[in-house]
Amino acid sequence: MKLSKSRSAMLVLASAIALVAAPAMAASANHIVDVTLKDHKFSPDKIEVPAGKPFKIRLKNVDKSADEFDSDDLRVEKVVGGGKTSIIRVQALKPGTYKFMGEYHSATARGVVIAK
Amino acid sequence: MLAAFVIVFREVIEAGLVVGVVLAATRGLVDRGRFIAGGILAGFLGACGVAFFAGAIADLFEGSGQETLNAGVLLVAVAMLIWHNAWMASHGRELAQSLKAVGEEVKAGRKSLMALAIVCAVAVLREGSEVVLFLYGVAAAGQTTASSIIVGGLIGIAGGAVISALLYLGLIAIPLRYLFGVLSALITLLAAGLAAQAMRFLAQGGWLANWVTPLWNTSGILSEQSIPGRIAHVLFGYASQPSASELLAYGMVIVIMLVIRRIVAEGRGHQPQGARISA
Numbered sequence: 001m002k003l004s005k006s007r008s009a010m011l012v013l014a015s016a017i018a019l020v021a022a023p024a025m026a027a028s029a030n031h032i033v034d035v036t037l038k039d040h041k042f043s044p045d046k047i048e049v050p051a052g053k054p055f056k057i058r059l060k061n062v063d064k065s066a067d068e069f070d071s072d073d074l075r076v077e078k079v080v081g082g083g084k085t086s087i088i089r090v091q092a093l094k095p096g097t098y099k100f101m102g103e104y105h106s107a108t109a110r111g112v113v114i115a116k
Numbered sequence: 117m118l119a120a121f122v123i124v125f126r127e128v129i130e131a132g133l134v135v136g137v138v139l140a141a142t143r144g145l146v147d148r149g150r151f152i153a154g155g156i157l158a159g160f161l162g163a164c165g166v167a168f169f170a171g172a173i174a175d176l177f178e179g180s181g182q183e184t185l186n187a188g189v190l191l192v193a194v195a196m197l198i199w200h201n202a203w204m205a206s207h208g209r210e211l212a213q214s215l216k217a218v219g220e221e222v223k224a225g226r227k228s229l230m231a232l233a234i235v236c237a238v239a240v241l242r243e244g245s246e247v248v249l250f251l252y253g254v255a256a257a258g259q260t261t262a263s264s265i266i267v268g269g270l271i272g273i274a275g276g277a278v279i280s281a282l283l284y285l286g287l288i289a290i291p292l293r294y295l296f297g298v299l300s301a302l303i304t305l306l307a308a309g310l311a312a313q314a315m316r317f318l319a320q321g322g323w324l325a326n327w328v329t330p331l332w333n334t335s336g337i338l339s340e341q342s343i344p345g346r347i348a349h350v351l352f353g354y355a356s357q358p359s360a361s362e363l364l365a366y367g368m369v370i371v372i373m374l375v376i377r378r379i380v381a382e383g384r385g386h387q388p389q390g391a392r393i394s395a
Contacts, residue, residue: 055283065253066170068246072340075330075357076320078182079249080170087179089320091328091359104250 006090031055032087037080038062051095051115059089067109071100074113120268121275126346127243128276131159133350136237136283137306138232141200141299143288145225155233159240166245183321186242190314193238194369199305201300201373203228205380220387230385247273300377301368302351308369309353312362319361325362330357 018065033047035057059069069088070077073110080086093115102109135156142148166173166185173181207225247269254265290298319328335356338345348354353366 002352023173028359039261067253068250072356075316078320079170079174081249082253084168084171084174086174086182089322091319096259099118104253106123107119 021104025080032058034058034060035111036062037067037102037109040067040102040108042100042102042109045111047111047113049090049093049113049115052092054092055090057090058085059088060085065104067102067104069100070103071098071113073098074100076100077103117264117271120250120254120265121272124247124269124272125275126272126343127247128273129252129279129343129346130350131236131243132276132278132280133283133347134279134306135236137299137302137351138236138288139280139284140287140295141204141303142229142232145229147226149230150200151226151229151233152236155236156234156240159237160244163244163248166241167248169359170245170249173265177321180321180323184323185316187314187317187321187323189238189242190310190317193235194307194314196235196238196309197303197310198373198376199231200228200235201303201307202376202380203231204296204300204303205377206383208252242387300373304370304373305352306350307373308366309349309351309355311365311369312353312355312358315359315361315365316355319359324361327360330359331363333357 019049030053031049033055034047035047036043037059040063047057057069059078059080061067061082061084064082066076066079066081066084068079069086074090074093076088076090078086078088079098090113093113095115098115100113135152138152139148142152170182173185175181177184179306209226251266252271254262285301287295287299315324318324333356336378338348338354338356339352340346340356345354345356355362358366
């Protein structure tokens with residue numbers, strides 16, 4: 001008896017999670033910034049974007065090995081395979097400077113986003 | 117070698133902490149070694165698979181495949197942890213008294229073990245695929261430093277195992293009277309943190325459009341990049357810049373856990389003394 005009770009509670013919870021995670025595709029078609037990763041360096045390594053608007057970074061990794069675009073400041077992390085191109089969505093930023101790096105080669109792969 | 121160690125250790129620490137909690141939570145259950153080892157192995161194989169198919173996965177859902185997969189496996193782990201906590205609420209007292217699953221308890225214990233094995237698998241899968249990609253990239257590049265980087269990586273993996281062991285030993289040193297309370301509080305926060313992380317991946321993948329901007333920034337006090345920040349991130353779901361959707365998911369999981377415990381406790385006719393949440 002107690003099991004079935006807890007099970008129905010589980011169902012409620014599962015649907016609650018599904019509700020929160022319900023697909024709500026963000027309004028796309030916003031600003032795209034092209035960045036290339038070559039020899040484990042970003043170019044450009046300084047990206048200027050308008051503040052208060054979400055944007056996308058289209059990262060082209062021309063190196064042979066994968067790297068992880070990682071930024072605590074921008075709150076994103078994404079692995080981009082060697083020779084692959086990936087889109088990284090960034091939420092609207094307040095004016096300021098935001099660091100990012102390629103985690104697998106963080107000695108050289110570093111850059112900043114400047115929101116104005 | 118040091119850089120490789122730091123990267124791998126940082127990734128492995130997350131999986132290591134989750135496994136440490138799970139090991140403590142399953143103490144005394146028959147066959148737990150087999151289940152947890154199986155979960156870790158499945159997670160490792162899955163990590164290799166994810167690393168191998170990383171390109172194909174990334175191309176799914178208009179380039180949001182990676183984020184969607186991450187959010188999906190995180191939510192599976194959350195569901196499994198909730199399931200386990202409900203089970204612990206109804207059986208924790210017996211376990212605390214005897215520390216041995218007997219009779220019909222064994223069967224119920226297996227289901228819970230399976231749920232926790234899946235949690236281990238998910239943790240290893242997520243962090244492991246990044247480690248595999250990193251080490252594979254280094255090895256494939258055939259640099260002269262490759263071997264030292266691989267050695268650094270292996271030490272990093274060993275370091276994760278040490279963290280896991282330390283957490284486990286620390287947890288089982290807690291007197292049995294309090295152990296189940298501590299464990300259910302830990303599992304609750306672990307699950308809440310995973311749910312919040314899932315929200316971040318959903319936002320990054322473009323599935324969530326609102327409530328996605330950070331509400332505050334405490335990275336000056338405790339950075340998620342630091343090892344203490346990393347540990348707090350895994351164990352309590354610490355985020356230096358949480359958004360409203362992350363906070364909501366975090367809070368919801370805690371409420372759901374508490375409600376289920378209450379329902380289970382009422383089903384038993386009394387409050388589980390040793391298993392009450394005491395954060």
